[in-house]
Amino acid sequence: MKISTKGRYALRLMTDLAIHKDDGYISIKSIATRQNISEKYLEQIIKLLAKENLVESTRGAQGGYKLTREPIEYTVGEILRVTEGSLAPVACLETDDNPCENCMDCVTLEIWQCVLDAVNKVVDSITLQYLVDKQKEKGNCICC
Amino acid sequence: MKISTKGRYALRLMTDLAIHKDDGYISIKSIATRQNISEKYLEQIIKLLAKENLVESTRGAQGGYKLTREPIEYTVGEILRVTEGSLAPVACLETDDNPCENCMDCVTLEIWQCVLDAVNKVVDSITLQYLVDKQKEKGNCICC
DNA sequence: TGAATTCCTAGTAAATTTGTAGTATATTAT
DNA sequence: ATAATATACTACAAATTTACTAGGAATTCA
Numbered sequence: 001m002k003i004s005t006k007g008r009y010a011l012r013l014m015t016d017l018a019i020h021k022d023d024g025y026i027s028i029k030s031i032a033t034r035q036n037i038s039e040k041y042l043e044q045i046i047k048l049l050a051k052e053n054l055v056e057s058t059r060g061a062q063g064g065y066k067l068t069r070e071p072i073e074y075t076v077g078e079i080l081r082v083t084e085g086s087l088a089p090v091a092c093l094e095t096d097d098n099p100c101e102n103c104m105d106c107v108t109l110e111i112w113q114c115v116l117d118a119v120n121k122v123v124d125s126i127t128l129q130y131l132v133d134k135q136k137e138k139g140n141c142i143c144c
Numbered sequence: 145m146k147i148s149t150k151g152r153y154a155l156r157l158m159t160d161l162a163i164h165k166d167d168g169y170i171s172i173k174s175i176a177t178r179q180n181i182s183e184k185y186l187e188q189i190i191k192l193l194a195k196e197n198l199v200e201s202t203r204g205a206q207g208g209y210k211l212t213r214e215p216i217e218y219t220v221g222e223i224l225r226v227t228e229g230s231l232a233p234v235a236c237l238e239t240d241d242n243p244c245e246n247c248m249d250c251v252t253l254e255i256w257q258c259v260l261d262a263v264n265k266v267v268d269s270i271t272l273q274y275l276v277d278k279q280k281e282k283g284n285c286i287c288c
Numbered sequence: 289t290g291a292a293t294t295c296c297t298a299g300t301a302a303a304t305t306t307g308t309a310g311t312a313t314a315t316t317a318t
Numbered sequence: 319a320t321a322a323t324a325t326a327c328t329a330c331a332a333a334t335t336t337a338c339t340a341g342g343a344a345t346t347c348a
């Protein structure tokens with residue numbers, strides 16, 4: 001039941017972008033340096049966020065990424081779902097397509113649905129702005 | 145954020161044992177056949193449950209496993225934690241030892257703690273007896 | 289004694305995660 | 319124009335975890 005580095009790095013990445021939201025476009029390189037994360041790996045993660053329009057980019061010198069909205073308009077849940085794929089504990093609950101076709105009355109499915117709902121409720125109640133505030137208050141912890 | 149087959153198989157295994165709770169010791173072989181799960185793999189999973197005294201065993205002919213308590217006295221959460229290791233979304237929240245020593249004020253740790261609490265609350269509120277009742281009502285669905 | 293069964297240790301194949309590498313393309317400053 | 323700086327894209331590779339498989343020792347019962 002682990003969150004992967006993709007999701008965790010994405011939160012740090014987005015928090016970093018939020019903190020520098022008034023500094024124009026921010027390069028992956030500078031984020032990678034500050035957060036001590038592989039530049040190339042960050043590139044792949046931010047691509048997922050860009051595809052879903054959570055961030056926008058420009059190429060070339062002075063290029064980089066920036067948020068498309070205000071930090072308070074993002075939830076942690078949304079960031080995690082874009083990067084982790086889904087927070088569902090079983091594949092059967094993954095996006096629309098197949099809620100377990102041949103097995104609508106699966107005994108355990110309802111449990112996984114409750115778990116998913118509970119997780120979503122938590123992560124959807126926390127905004128990116130909250131992370132920014134905490135970060136400014138507590139310092140730049142990057143372990144979890 | 146997936147539950148592995150270990151946890152899912154464990155639920156089916158325990159439900160199977162609960163349904164046959166008055167039939168004496170139940171062999172792995174018979175469970176494996178009914179549930180269509182590898183015998184050897186089940187053996188490893190049930191070992192985890194035996195170590196924590198959720199089931200007891202006897203060897204030899206007519207041997208096998210049985211529950212140590214009534215089905216209503218087990219929660220799904222307990223079964224999952226024994227087999228999955230922990231339901232924590234990050235390693236920092238894993239069992240006592242290190243709640244992130246060098247980083248007590250990790251920005252995201254508190255989010256993961258809330259997620260863990262929410263998950264535990266759900267799975268701890270469901271008993272094995274509930275799974276048995278549902279199974280008897282709905283039939284032997286084994287997909288999730 | 290022999291069949292059935294758990295107990296124990298190791299190995300292994302497949303899948304997933306976590307990156308690396310290299311090149312093409314675009315933008316800006318000089 | 320050209321050089322420097324970035325993203326965009328594709329492919330590959332190492333490391334880790336998951337999901338099994340294999341084989342034999344120990345135990346129990348008929």
